[in-house]
Amino acid sequence: AQSVTQPDIHITVSEGASLELRCNYSYGATPYLFWYVQSPGQGLQLLLKYFSGDTLVQGIKGFEAEFKRSQSSFNLRKPSVHWSDAAEYFCAVGAWNTGNQFYFGTGTSLTVIP
Amino acid sequence: GAVVSQHPSWVICKSGTSVKIECRSLDFQATTMFWYRQFPKQSLMLMATSNEGSKATYEQGVEKDKFLINHASLTLSTLTVTSAHPEDSSFYICSASGPNTEAFFGQGTRLTVV
Numbered sequence: 001a002q003s004v005t006q007p008d009i010h011i012t013v014s015e016g017a018s019l020e021l022r023c024n025y026s027y028g029a030t031p032y033l034f035w036y037v038q039s040p041g042q043g044l045q046l047l048l049k050y051f052s053g054d055t056l057v058q059g060i061k062g063f064e065a066e067f068k069r070s071q072s073s074f075n076l077r078k079p080s081v082h083w084s085d086a087a088e089y090f091c092a093v094g095a096w097n098t099g100n101q102f103y104f105g106t107g108t109s110l111t112v113i114p
Numbered sequence: 115g116a117v118v119s120q121h122p123s124w125v126i127c128k129s130g131t132s133v134k135i136e137c138r139s140l141d142f143q144a145t146t147m148f149w150y151r152q153f154p155k156q157s158l159m160l161m162a163t164s165n166e167g168s169k170a171t172y173e174q175g176v177e178k179d180k181f182l183i184n185h186a187s188l189t190l191s192t193l194t195v196t197s198a199h200p201e202d203s204s205f206y207i208c209s210a211s212g213p214n215t216e217a218f219f220g221q222g223t224r225l226t227v228v
Contacts, residue, residue, distance in 0.1 A: 032216070036219075041224065042221070042222070043120070043207060043219060043220060043221035043222035044158075044207065044219045044222070046219075049216070051216075090157065090158070094216075094217065101148060101160060101163060102148070102150075102158075102160070102209065102217065103160075104150075104157045104158045104159075105157060106156070106157045107156075107157050109155075
């Protein structure tokens with residue numbers, strides 16, 4: 001069965017500190033992996049995605065993520081967090097052979113301390 | 115990336131009335147559209163999948179007579195919440211994908227039933 005696990009419900013970091021948000025997945029086919037960010041009351045904004053190729057992908061706002069097939073992980077990282085990064089982050093997995101149906105993790109809420 | 119427009123962004127309605135939410139793909143033909151629901155501080159849960167010209171496929175536990183989905187054209191899908199009640203208050207998000215394309219998300223609609 002397909003599933004996405006985000007082990008950290010809530011993370012607090014200081015502005016300027018580094019950040020890593022964890023994501024593990026279980027998927028029967030070759031997965032396509034995504035990270036989305038959602039500000040309060042807003043829709044989803046795509047940060048980055050992995051389809052194939054280089055396992056380290058760069059996204060917007062200085063985020064990057066690394067696909068590790070052996071660990072079934074797709075962790076999101078940022079070297080230096082800004083106060084505006086405070087939001088909810090969702091990891092998702094999908095595949096075209098399922099018609100682009102997405103499975104979302106439960107999300108990680110990020111608080112940034114000035 | 116492609117643009118998916120969702121309207122309205124927010125709506126307040128009285129209990130017992132019906133509300134229609136539109137999801138439009140502005141620059142591509144969306145052969146498949148997905149509707150998700152997100153309760154406060156929770157992840158997105160797939161409600162139904164619709165293919166253009168076909169009846170929607172609903173996830174287990176989603177009442178198809180309450181959440182009417184129409185996907186009559188390649189650029190428009192609608193979700194109608196019939197006889198809405200306060201427990202239907204939620205954030206509804208659509209996503210759309212074309213043949214061999216990834217899915218793109220709308221901005222979401224916040225429904226409040228009073």
